[in-house]
Amino acid sequence: MNGVPRPFRQFYRLFRDRRGVAALELASILPVLAITLMAVIDLGDTIQQNLRLEAAARAGAQYAMFAPSDQAGIQSAELGAVPGWNDITIQPPTTSCVCPGVGAVSCTATTCSVALERYVSIVVTRTFDGLLLTDLTTLQGDMTLRIR
Structure with a gap:
């Protein structure tokens, strides 16, 4: 300290003081954490x-395996799987048909040379309010089931 000019000695002591460094480091990293x-x-x-x-x-979908045309029963099974969630949106189940080798056709089509493949699609959605993930507003669960 002898080589430091007298007006700067107090600043020199302050610069060398290490007390409070841990608190400063915590204050700087805490918002990130x-x-x-x-x-x-x-x-x-x-x-x-x-x-x-x-x-x-x-x-x-499990209910639809046994009663694919019972929309009320399918929706009731979906609601029963999430007790306490009254804010979900259950879209009506949709039925589609595919003729193997041809593609999607009407379910009443009789031009398919082999047996039609029938599918039931089920979609359940719920709005999401996140703390930081504000771009994500809707969550969706969906299932497509082939009916035999």
């Missing part, structure tokens, strides 16, 4: 809700 934690929680919530919507669509 908080945002990362919120994003992980948001992503986990999104995945969990999406899995439940897929389970609801699968429950509707």
Whole structure:
């Protein structure tokens, strides 16, 4: 300290003081950690809700295996798979037919040379309000089932 001019000695002591460095480092990294934690929680919530919507669509598909034309029963099975969720949107199940080798045809078509393949598509959606994932507004679970 002898080589430091007298007016700068106080600044020199302040510059060499290491107290409070850990608090400063914590204050600088804490916002990054908080945002990362919120994003992980948001992503986990999104995945969990999406899995439940897929389970609801699968429950509707399982019911549709035995009663493909019972739309009310299919929707009831979907609602039963997600108890407590009254804000889901259940689209009416749609039926489509495919003639192998030809493609999609009307289900009343008789021009198919082999047996028609009938499919039932089930879609369940729910709005999503995330903390950070604000671009993601709708989650969807869907299932397509071939009826024999």
